[in-house]
Amino acid sequence: MTLESLLVYFGYGIWHSKEGLRELQPKDMAARYVVLPSGSLVETVQNVQPDDQDAFWGLVQICEKYLPGYYSPGLEAIQLDGEILFALLRRVSPPAFRHLEKHKIDPILYMTEWFMCAFSRTLPWASVLRVWDMFLCDGVKIIFRVGLVLLRYTLGTREKLKNCQGLYETMELLRAIDPRCMQEGFLVREILEIPVTARDVEREHHSQLKRWRKNRGELNFRPPPRMHGARLVMLAEPPRRQDLQQNPTIVIEETQPPQQLKKNKEERKSKKKSVRKSMPIKEIPNPYPLPTDPRPPPSPSPPPSNPADTDSPHQQEVPPTDIPAAQISGLQRSSQSLSSTDQDTYL
Numbered sequence: 440m441t442l443e444s445l446l447v448y449f450g451y452g453i454w455h456s457k458e459g460l461r462e463l464q465p466k467d468m469a470a471r472y473v474v475l476p477s478g479s480l481v482e483t484v485q486n487v488q489p490d491d492q493d494a495f496w497g498l499v500q501i502c503e504k505y506l507p508g509y510y511s512p513g514l515e516a517i518q519l520d521g522e523i524l525f526a527l528l529r530r531v532s533p534p535a536f537r538h539l540e541k542h543k544i545d546p547i548l549y550m551t552e553w554f555m556c557a558f559s560r561t562l563p564w565a566s567v568l569r570v571w572d573m574f575l576c577d578g579v580k581i582i583f584r585v586g587l588v589l590l591r592y593t594l595g596t597r598e599k600l601k602n603c604q605g606l607y608e609t610m611e612l613l614r615a616i617d618p619r620c621m622q623e624g625f626l627v628r629e630i631l632e633i634p635v636t637a638r639d640v641e642r643e644h645h646s647q648l649k650r651w652r653k654n655r656g657e658l659n660f661r662p663p664p665r666m667h668g669a670r671l672v673m674l675a676e677p678p679r680r681q682d683l684q685q686n687p688t689i690v691i692e693e694t695q696p697p698q699q700l701k702k703n704k705e706e707r708k709s710k711k712k713s714v715r716k717s718m719p720i721k722e723i724p725n726p727y728p729l730p731t732d733p734r735p736p737p738s739p740s741p742p743p744s745n746p747a748d749t750d751s752p753h754q755q756e757v758p759p760t761d762i763p764a765a766q767i768s769g770l771q772r773s774s775q776s777l778s779s780t781d782q783d784t785y786l
Contacts, residue, residue: 480556501557504672505579508662509555515658520554520579521546522647524586527635531587535594542606549613553586561589561616565623573630578667580640584633585626589613592620592629637667 484498502509508516525546529536539546552560557574559567562585574581593616594600594609603609619625651658666672 480559500672501575503663504666504675505574506554506557507665508660511660511662513659514551515660516662517551517554518547519644519647519651520583521550522650523640523643524550524583526643526647527583527639528587528590531633531635532591532595534596534600535590538594538600538603538609542609544606544609548610550586553589554582557582558585562621562626563618563623566621566626569623569627570630573627576669578637578671579665580635580637580667581630583640584630584635587633587635588626588629589616589620592617640667 480498480501484494484501506516525536525539528539558570562570570581570585590613593612594603599612603612666675
């Protein structure tokens with residue numbers, strides 16, 4: 440382990456011991472001891488988060504939210520998850536389940552390193568990155584799926600079980616898993632096809648917890664509820680508004696002269712006044728009304744000055760005398776008038 444990984448490792452040990460001592464009574468503090476996470480888990484967190492502070496808090500989130508109780512005294516959470524894995528194996532791979540049940544191979548013998556290290560000591564590095572990407576996003580169900588894939592392709596066929604006649608041969612086969620089963624492409628495809636959801640894990644957790652209480656009594660350490668994925672972690676602990684604010688490293692402040700500021704204020708005031716004092720829009724009557732449209736009210740007309748002019752319905756204005764006479768056109772020579780009351784045949 441590097442120096443940075445050691446700092447994160449022992450930093451979590453100190454933090455975990457203080458958090459645990461707060462929950463204990465004074466008489467039990469002398470018997471308190473701390474189970475630290477494995478070094479491979481810390482190194483993987485350090486490689487994912489190069490910064491020491493980010494790596495430390497990432498390790499805290501994994502141990503307290505994703506895998507709560509894994510590093511508690513007695514490793515009761517690991518044993519309980521082993522029973523959950525064994526129960527899920529009955530549905531995913533019945534031949535492997537019957538073989539392990541026949542030889543009475545306890546899950547704690549082969550799955551402790553898998554789950555406590557989150558497969559960081561079992562899989563190649565390329566597969567570890569893919570598995571951790573899905574694990575941090577979707578939660579512990581990915582760890583269960585990886586374990587089921589390895590068990591199904593190691594003990595899921597009769598040909599492979601012929602060479603496993605007892606506990607020792609089975610454990611040797613599980614320690615030397617075929618590298619083809621751990622390749623990145625094959626493993627990710629099989630993980631996505633395993634029909635195990637977070638609801639299945641929780642349902643099996645409750646049933647195995649009842650069996651544990653019936654056979655062994657209450658748990659000595661009660662871990663907090665498990666968070667299945669980053670979404671539930673963020674909902675349980677929403678970020679502060681201060682964390683979401685942008686903190687730019689370079690801030691440029693533009694200073695305006697006082698005269699420009701006064702002009703801007705005056706322009707804003709004038710715009711507001713002009714908007715308030717806007718005149719209402721007058722309605723313009725339609726010059727070509729339809730027969731169904733209502734007739735507009737008659738506009739008042741001024742009284743006629745000459746009573747003789749009121750007899751003719753069409754009044755013609757007297758042309759001014761100062762306009763020069765124009766040439767007489769063919770229309771002017773016509774004896775018919777366009778304003779005649781008879782039927783118009785010109786058009």
